[in-house]
Amino acid sequence: MCSMEIEEAIGIIAANANRIDDEIEVSLEEAYGYILANDIVADVNVPAFARSAMDGYAVRAKDTEGASADKPVKLKVVSEILAGDRASCNCDDRSAVRIMTGAMIPDGYDAVVKQEDTDLGEEEVSLFASVRQYMNYCHVGEEIQKGSEVLPGRRRIGMIETGLIASLGLDKVRVLRPIKVAIISTGSELVAPGKELPEGSIYGNIRYMIAAAVKSEGFEVSYSKDCKDDAEEIQNHIIKAAEISDVVITTGGVSVGKRDLVAAVLSDIGAKHLFTRVNIQPGTPTIASVYKDKIILSLSGNPYAAIANFDLYFPPLTAKITGCNELDAVTGKAVLCDPYEKMSGARRLVRAYEESGKVYLPANRHMSSVFGNMDKCNCYIDIPAETGISVGDTVNIRRMRYK
Numbered sequence: 001m002c003s004m005e006i007e008e009a010i011g012i013i014a015a016n017a018n019r020i021d022d023e024i025e026v027s028l029e030e031a032y033g034y035i036l037a038n039d040i041v042a043d044v045n046v047p048a049f050a051r052s053a054m055d056g057y058a059v060r061a062k063d064t065e066g067a068s069a070d071k072p073v074k075l076k077v078v079s080e081i082l083a084g085d086r087a088s089c090n091c092d093d094r095s096a097v098r099i100m101t102g103a104m105i106p107d108g109y110d111a112v113v114k115q116e117d118t119d120l121g122e123e124e125v126s127l128f129a130s131v132r133q134y135m136n137y138c139h140v141g142e143e144i145q146k147g148s149e150v151l152p153g154r155r156r157i158g159m160i161e162t163g164l165i166a167s168l169g170l171d172k173v174r175v176l177r178p179i180k181v182a183i184i185s186t187g188s189e190l191v192a193p194g195k196e197l198p199e200g201s202i203y204g205n206i207r208y209m210i211a212a213a214v215k216s217e218g219f220e221v222s223y224s225k226d227c228k229d230d231a232e233e234i235q236n237h238i239i240k241a242a243e244i245s246d247v248v249i250t251t252g253g254v255s256v257g258k259r260d261l262v263a264a265v266l267s268d269i270g271a272k273h274l275f276t277r278v279n280i281q282p283g284t285p286t287i288a289s290v291y292k293d294k295i296i297l298s299l300s301g302n303p304y305a306a307i308a309n310f311d312l313y314f315p316p317l318t319a320k321i322t323g324c325n326e327l328d329a330v331t332g333k334a335v336l337c338d339p340y341e342k343m344s345g346a347r348r349l350v351r352a353y354e355e356s357g358k359v360y361l362p363a364n365r366h367m368s369s370v371f372g373n374m375d376k377c378n379c380y381i382d383i384p385a386e387t388g389i390s391v392g393d394t395v396n397i398r399r400m401r402y403k
Contacts, residue, residue: 005347006312009278009288013297013313014320016274016290020246022177028165031157033218034175035324040151045141046167049087050105054136057096057118057125058109064130072119072126081106096125105137112136144168154323176322181214182223182241183207186234186252186262187301190226205371206251206299206306213310213402217318217327223248229259235269242294246321249310252301254285262298263287271296279385281346282368283309303371308349308380315401330399334359336381336391342366343388349380354397378403 023037052058059075067073079089080098089097091108099105099112110133117129144150150164157165157175165173190204191197204226211221223241227233234253241248253262263276271291277284282305287298297313299306312329319328334354338361342348351374353360359381363373381389382396389395 004275004278006278006280009275009286010313010316012274013288013295013317017295017317017320018246018293019323020176020179020321023174024177025172025174028162028171028173031165031173031175032159032162034157034173034178035322036151036153036155036157036161037174037176038153039149040165040168040170040173042144042146042148042150042168044144044168045146046144047138047140047142050140051138052099052101052103052105052112052136053138054112054114055101056099056112056114056116056136057127058099058105058112059096059127059131060091060109061111061131061133061135063094064111064113064127067127067130069128072128073130074124074126077121077123077125079106096127098122098125110134110137154325156324156326179217179219179247179318179321180222180245181219182245182248183210183214183221183225184223184234184237184241184248184250185226185301186229186250187226188228188230188259190252192226206301206303209303209307210249210251210310213314216402219318229253229261231261231265231268234261234265238265238291238296239269242291242296246294247314247317248291248294248296249314250296250298251306254287254298254300256285266291266296266298279347280309280312281344281348283312283349284346286313288313300368302368304351304374305368307371307374308351311380311398311400311402312349329401331382332397332399333357333394334379334397336389336393336395339391340381340383340389343386344383345385347385348383349398350383351377352379352381352397353377354379354399359395359397374400 075096078095081087081103082100083102087104087106089106111131113131119126185204185207189201191201193203214221222245227237253260266289271289274288276287283300286309289296299309315329335358337358351363353362362376379397379399
């Protein structure tokens with residue numbers, strides 16, 4: 001049995017990964033999914049002026065004292081201000097200004113009476129309720145204060161982040177350039193979809209799945225090739241891929257068969273092996289190495305083994321490279337609701353489906369060569385070696401990040 005656990009393997013990869021600091025500038029409309037290069041600090045107050053939180057009347061709170069339905073307070077209406085108008089009127093004694101939500105509150109007024117508590121008077125308004133000072137009143141800088149940190153660097157830009165940046169008036173933002181990922185699938189039996197399938201061959205699918213996952217994170221697939229089980233061809237692909245990529249992922253050729261050539265090729269080109277086997281099924285013979293300061297992650301050629309181990313190692317690797325912890329794997333616990341009787345000598349990842357703290361086994365075939373039932377799954381149950389699990393047990397789960 002292998003002594004290295006996946007946590008140690010992940011730590012070794014992270015320790016040898018180089019962080020990206022290269023920046024590019026993108027428009028705010030293009031920024032979704034990118035990672036902020038630097039902190040965003042406000043150079044304006046949001047809002048930049050006092051504004052109304054309600055449709056109603058701007059007043060001086062002291063002028064509304066004692067107002068009720070039985071004894072309304074009457075104030076002279078001196079102006080009307082809509083959202084976007086500049087407030088230019090003076091604050092007279094016992095006066096009010098008709099005002100709409102978001103509109104600028106004139107100087108001197110310190111509260112807003114909502115229109116439901118008035119008679120909607122145009123020249124004189126009757127107030128049926130009193131208000132406290134600053135009631136229904138948004139202060140300058142209430143949402144964002146000038147000089148404050150709005151977003152930290154290395155934060156991924158999502159919907160809310162986009163809105164915060166827009167509220168500062170920024171139409172461009174500095175972000176990290178996307179990670180460049182190369183994908184090489186080895187196997188003389190592989191045929192690209194769309195081509196005629198000779199007897200004894202299969203259509204390759206792992207490269208396409210990994211490419212889809214890479215793109216879903218906003219990263220760039222810089223190199224994507226199938227290659228035969230030929231040492232020279234594998235070597236040429238890895239060298240070319242490493243020249244234009246931050247991470248190289250290979251699939252196939254990592255076990256002990258006659259055509260499992262990847263480990264030897266990596267040694268021949270001078271790559272430093274970080275590990276060659278990990279205590280996990282499927283994917284025990286996964287290899288991680290460093291070549292010209294680039295991480296090469298070499299996965300099984302079996303679809304489920306490849307995808308499960310890609311899900312293990314790629315998220316923490318990209319989190320380290322970008323400094324963005326949001327990219328890291330998500331783990332948790334759930335209660336097992338379906339029986340799973342197999343006990344493994346190694347730690348095992350079992351495909352499953354989790355919802356509301358309960359985890360199910362919609363797939364009844366768990367071989368590493370089978371992946372067609374993964375469309376029904378969204379996580380893996382992480383089962384320790386020599387451990388049985390039963391219905392009702394609380395088990396460890398790992399989310400499928402690229403579902």
